[in-house]
Amino acid sequence: MVMTSDAHVRDLRYFLAVAEELHFTRAAERLYVSQPALSKQIRALERQLGTVLFRRDRRGVRLTEAGSALLPHARRVLDAWTEGAAAVAAVRAARLGTLVVGMSTSPGRGGLLPAIRSRFTTAHPHVAVRLRQVGWDDPTAGLADGAADLAFVWLPLPGAHRYAWTVVAEEPRLAALPATHPLAARAELDFADLADEPFLALPPSAGVLRDFWLATAERAGRAPRVGAEISGTEETYEALVAGLGVCLVAAGNAPLITLGGVVTRPVRGLSPSRYVLAWRREDGERALVRDYARAAREVVAAGARAGSADSWTASLRIATVEP
CATH class of the missing domain: 1.10.10.10 (Winged helix-like DNA-binding domain superfamily/Winged helix DNA-binding domain)
Incomplete structure (x- = not known):
């Protein structure tokens, strides 16, 4: 041998x-x-x-x-x-790369974004996390065309079978009204009170998300009246102040539009909204995507355990969804 x-x-x-x-x-x-x-x-x-x-x-x-x-x-x-x-x-x-996180509305919500970034960069100190603001005409905030690796978005997502997500906030839908609107004098509303009002609508390209914020499912087959189309927070505020219509807004986003001349009111008879961190299914095993999603789940879980009454986690349902 x-x-x-x-x-x-x-x-x-x-x-x-x-x-x-x-x-x-x-x-x-x-x-x-x-x-x-x-x-x-x-x-x-x-x-x-x-x-x-x-x-x-x-x-x-x-x-x-x-x-x-x-x-x-x-x-x-x-x-x-x-x-x-x-x-x-x-x-x-991956260690030296860039992770692009899309969003159509700033997450805000008690420091959610900095907390996730802090956890993620501890594991990946050499990775740059780049935030990308996307207009409301793309409800996937860059996921559909590949411009973002993950995105903070609202459900429902068009083409939901293409994505997986983890829920970061579940919040009631409030009615946003001009302060001079007759319904603004009430402390709480039924959706039936709003059904005949002109509504501000997302662009048609938002698809099922446009329908959700118009509360189409709660209208018993009656088509909504669209007073104007909006594609951003500033447009929404200006349209409300101008009296072009009312709209629904997630409780966590109410501070973005109640800047003077606009009020929000609770609405009975509406399902809550869900804000999620989503990614394309085929990217679920990419190290950076997987670890950013894990950081989000850990931050959400930590906030839920803290149980702060004024926290964005107060009414949170923690889940990872593979529809």
Whole structure:
């Protein structure tokens, strides 16, 4: 039995090139080395293994029986090495990469975003987290077209089967009204009180999300009256002040539009809204996406355990959803 030291990956790569080309000059050109250097390396490998791998004669270069036996194993080793190197490169790229987080409305909610960022960057200190504001015409906040890796969005999502998400807040839908509106004098409203009012609507491209904020499901088949279309918080505030209509708003977003001249009121008969961190299903095992989502779940769970009455977690349902 011949004892050998371990062959280097380079030796196997040289052996494979000669075995496939069956020509030392062509193999040397393929490897970007000189032909004498390649021949020297092959001889060294043969000495190391204690056997001849190639026959060289006037007819050319041929594999010996030992060379033929080594060939499939050399291929497997080199394939495995290539896959391993790619995996290491992917990890390195992830460590030094950028994670894009989309949003159509700032999460706010008691420091949610800084808390998630802090947990995430502890695990990935070299990764840049870039926030990307997206208009309300894209209810996926950049997920659908690939512009964002994850996104803070409202349910329901168009094409929900394409996404998974974790719920970060569940909040009642309030009615936002001009302060001069007759219904503003009431402390609480029934949705029936609002059903005939003109509503501010998201752009048609928002699809099922537009329907949700128009409360289409609660209208018993009656179409809503659309007073104006809105595509951002400032437009919403201006349209309310101008008396173009009323709208529904999540409780956590009420401070964004009650800046003077606008009030919000609780509404009976409406299901709550759900604010989620979502990602594309196929990205669920990407290290950065997975770890950012984990950080969000940990922050949400920590807030729920704290149980602060004025916290954004006060009415939270914690879940990861794979619809």
